[in-house]
Amino acid sequence: MDVDSETAAIKGVAYMDGRWMNLSEAAVPILDRGFVRSDATYDVAHVWKGRFFRLKDHVERFQASMAGLRMSLPLTGHQIADIMIECASRSGLRDAYVQVTCTRGMPPAGTRDPRLCRNRLYAFAQPFVWIADEAQRRDGLRMILSRTQRIPPESLDQRIKNFHWLDLTMGIFEAYDRDATIALLPAADGTVTEGPGFNVFVVRNGTLATPARGMFEGITRRTVMEIAEALQMRVEVRGVHAREVAEADEIFISSTAGGIMPVVNYEGRSVRDGRPGALTRRIEELYWARHEEPALSTPVPYAD
Numbered sequence: 001m002d003v004d005s006e007t008a009a010i011k012g013v014a015y016m017d018g019r020w021m022n023l024s025e026a027a028v029p030i031l032d033r034g035f036v037r038s039d040a041t042y043d044v045a046h047v048w049k050g051r052f053f054r055l056k057d058h059v060e061r062f063q064a065s066m067a068g069l070r071m072s073l074p075l076t077g078h079q080i081a082d083i084m085i086e087c088a089s090r091s092g093l094r095d096a097y098v099q100v101t102c103t104r105g106m107p108p109a110g111t112r113d114p115r116l117c118r119n120r121l122y123a124f125a126q127p128f129v130w131i132a133d134e135a136q137r138r139d140g141l142r143m144i145l146s147r148t149q150r151i152p153p154e155s156l157d158q159r160i161k162n163f164h165w166l167d168l169t170m171g172i173f174e175a176y177d178r179d180a181t182i183a184l185l186p187a188a189d190g191t192v193t194e195g196p197g198f199n200v201f202v203v204r205n206g207t208l209a210t211p212a213r214g215m216f217e218g219i220t221r222r223t224v225m226e227i228a229e230a231l232q233m234r235v236e237v238r239g240v241h242a243r244e245v246a247e248a249d250e251i252f253i254s255s256t257a258g259g260i261m262p263v264v265n266y267e268g269r270s271v272r273d274g275r276p277g278a279l280t281r282r283i284e285e286l287y288w289a290r291h292e293e294p295a296l297s298t299p300v301p302y303a304d
């Protein structure tokens, strides 16, 4: 595909540091430290059937990430939310992936002092992004335990959403090399952390467990915990050893990019009978049902 047809295929709307444009025209200045140093933070929310899911929670988490990286914007949380809503409404997309990014910006010519940069806001709405395709969501995913360790939280607080994705990206390559589609990254102590764009849950004897540390605290993960509480299921937030993943009755992943997705094969071996588990399915159903709740959703005011 040449560059022109590549960009023509991009659908969506972007807000680039104060200006609106088609997503196909959106470009970051090459000297922005967000690009040359991964000096950025971001958040991703989704719009489903014309409504944002947990928009306020996403904006609050984005603001916490900015504070963690010593970034600030002259915008309130409401104003950031309004920009995200406008991205969705201008795009016309009823099911959308909406990303908001704050970059450090550009240092004055000839300097590298991050304190001198004006932080910038970029946002865009594009068609919904799924980690797993339709068949994988129906039949379940094949997951491996990556040989690449997740960047440790002592080096980078993984609760701050960041662009340091090379460990995760190498995991994706490794998964494809080993006849799988997703990779779970371990920590140095043999526990597991998360994968590219998702958190992980294991079910054993009706109890859920999910890692406590070394990973991004997903809003989908939070929603799963709330659903489990409503179902009076026990949820343990603690170190989860790779061995426990191998012995689980059910495994699923959680992400804004697709919700709750079953894993039916781990390290080349079937998880129980190799079919998505009943608890996973129940949680998935309740997760999507929550998108209709007025307290958790925000309607997008479309022009048509």
Ligand SMILES: Cc1ncc(COP(=O)(O)O)c(C=O)c1O
Binding pocket: 044, 194, 195, 196, 197, 198, 199, 215, 216, 217, 218, 219, 220, 221, 254, 255, 256, 257
């Ligand atoms: C590294 C990582 N872990 C976990 C998640 C899941 O977070 P959320 O459920 O808020 O989408 C994401 C983002 O989608 C992510 O990038």
